Amino acid sequence: MSIADTLFQLAPSPGLLLLIVTAIALVESLALVGLLVPGVVLMTAAASLAGHQAMSLYPLLVAAFLGAMLGDGLSFLLGYTQRERVTTLWPLSRHPEWLARGARFFQRHGALSVLLGRFVGPVRPVVPLIAGMMRMSPRTFAWANLVSAILWAPAYVLPGYLLGRTWQKLLAVPEELEPWLIGLGGLVVVLAVVFSWVRHQMTREGGVYRRLAWLSRRSPMGRRLWRLLAPAHVDEPPLASWLLLIVSLGAFSAWTLVVIHHDGPLAMDTQLAGLLQTVTRPGLVAVGQALARAGDLLGVLALVLPWAIWLLWRRQLAVVRHLGAGLLGIALLNTLFKSAIGRVRPDTPAYLADSFSYPSAHTSTAVVLFGMAATFVSRELPPGRRSLAYWAAIAVILPMALSRLVIGVHWLSDLVGGTLLGLVVCALVQLAWQRHPRPSLRPCPWHVLGVASLVLVAARIIWFAPV
Structure with missing residues (x-):
């Protein structure tokens, strides 16, 4: 059916x-x-x-x-x-x-x-x-x-x-892929609902926040810990960012241990890879190759360049530093974990001959880049519309990550590890950003900058080979 x-x-x-x-x-x-x-x-x-x-x-x-x-x-x-x-x-x-x-x-x-x-x-x-x-x-x-x-x-x-x-x-897709698509859709919805609920619980109106604040006032150690976690310019710690760091770091550590223990692809990796080999179409592979080029080093530079120039012109140096630190940090962590774990790719093109599989660098970099962008944008939006920035980030990250499966250079578990590692870096950058009061980024010609980024990325996809 x-x-x-x-x-x-x-x-x-x-x-x-x-x-x-x-x-x-x-x-x-x-x-x-x-x-x-x-x-x-x-x-x-x-x-x-x-x-x-x-x-x-x-x-x-x-x-x-x-x-x-x-x-x-x-x-x-x-x-x-x-x-x-x-x-x-x-x-x-x-x-x-x-x-x-x-x-x-x-x-x-x-x-x-x-x-x-x-x-x-x-x-x-x-x-x-x-x-x-x-x-x-x-x-x-x-x-x-x-x-x-x-x-x-x-x-x-x-x-x-x-x-x-x-x-x-x-929805005319092969029946073999339907359970995977249903599972993916259900997982995205569940995670989005949980994320929204937890984010609300960690605000001043949330029940979890009020209970933690009450517990912190019960002892001198609790009050010191509360002040230690809070930025200097506010009285409350950014509990949502701390929770994201703790959960994503714990999940990444546990998932990495699972990957190392199996010493090869997991059962779900081989099953999904086999299905994709039988149902993948040339047009889908072409889209995957284009997204692969958009998410590599040259593609990321093309995306970031117009925004970096505008931020430097506006003297928003703190944004440039945090964005650069996040991208540099995820690049170093990807290199470290790939070399340490040494997991072989399902298929290794010539331009990836010296690169290992776990975690997916494309996925983790996309999570960091668009996750940080969503964080900066959401600060400029009314509270009721801030979730739109995160939904937009998910809409970009998800196809970019799945394209790695379509072109056969990653296992599904690589994407999971890359996502979790990217969330760790996002949480660290956000905590560093929240340590001090920040000026607004408005007014921002985001239409012009967005078009400029798309033009540069299109040029990168058309004229340059993948790296």
């Missing part, structure tokens, strides 16, 4: 799916709750299931329209009738800046804010609430709500619906 057939069997009935779409649209537009729900992801998933079942598009659009109308209407009613109590309700009581941001948006755009706000993520569920608190005319709000819902429903439903209609073609 294919993945598409499995998803079809697990999908709810058309009637239930319409109710789910209505509920997602309602909750995503609802004040308070909508701030915490990933509505775009849920709506895309539900619309994709509807498209895969070849459901009629019009009932789906009507369901999304009704849910969006009802959600904004209830939010407006809440603000209109509970004006004095809104600021005491969770989560707005913990995040008053959300209301302040919505109020500024409403004051700037007036009645149009209800129409525009539905498409602006940070203020989407708050604007109708603000409109009610500001005593906006119910008739004016009703018209704005109607028009915005008519525009919103197709904008949010159509991409997922069209994706669902093409699932069968997109």
Whole structure:
């Protein structure tokens, strides 16, 4: 049974799916709750299931329209009738800046804010609430709500619906690879959820943080350790960074011992390598070769060069030092572990004749480069959008790592070791960065720098041989 057939069997009935779409649209537009729900992801998933079942598009659009109308209407009613109590309700009581941001948006755009706000993520569920608190005319709000819902429903439903209609073609992969793809997808989702949960627990609002802070105050040694771990300019230690260092270092050490103990490829390595040899296509190998060139020394230099020049021009020397230290550190560690362990590659091209397999240098370097970039970028984003930087980093790192399997120069366990080693270096660089207060990187012409990096990487892929 294919993945598409499995998803079809697990999908709810058309009637239930319409109710789910209505509920997602309602909750995503609802004040308070909508701030915490990933509505775009849920709506895309539900619309994709509807498209895969070849459901009629019009009932789906009507369901999304009704849910969006009802959600904004209830939010407006809440603000209109509970004006004095809104600021005491969770989560707005913990995040008053959300209301302040919505109020500024409403004051700037007036009645149009209800129409525009539905498409602006940070203020989407708050604007109708603000409109009610500001005593906006119910008739004016009703018209704005109607028009915005008519525009919103197709904008949010159509991409997922069209994706669902093409699932069968997109998921037409050999059956032997389906368990690996399902496992990889599940692992990425689980790790992302765990990472988000742990990251929240390590903030001042998290339960783990509060318990550790309480324990540290119970003894003089605990207070000294708390102050030792904390940077000089703040009172709290960066627990998330320390936890990342401890977990990744422990996991890398344990995984390396497993690799050394087997003295050769693991069972999962040989099984996956055999499958890839039977199903790999020329186009996929060409993509893997291109990613291999993008991730080698010349490719990394091409990626970093425009940003390094801009940072030097802006006198952001601390960023350049930390970025350079991270890349140099991972290069030295890769060389050290490859020489010490001496694991043979599954296939050794001429340009890799003097290089061993474990850990994957491409993977570890990508984790360090894009992990550090995500860290720097996330500092410039609002708290609710910082996870987007890390998701973008994962979207780049994952195909670059998997390309090493496609072209046959690494085992799967090499990629695992490279990822863990890269996380160790990321944690060390982040801890060093957090020791002192840092200025903002804004304003940054990231569009121009991004295009420049892509042009240089494309030139490197086309004109230079792999190194």
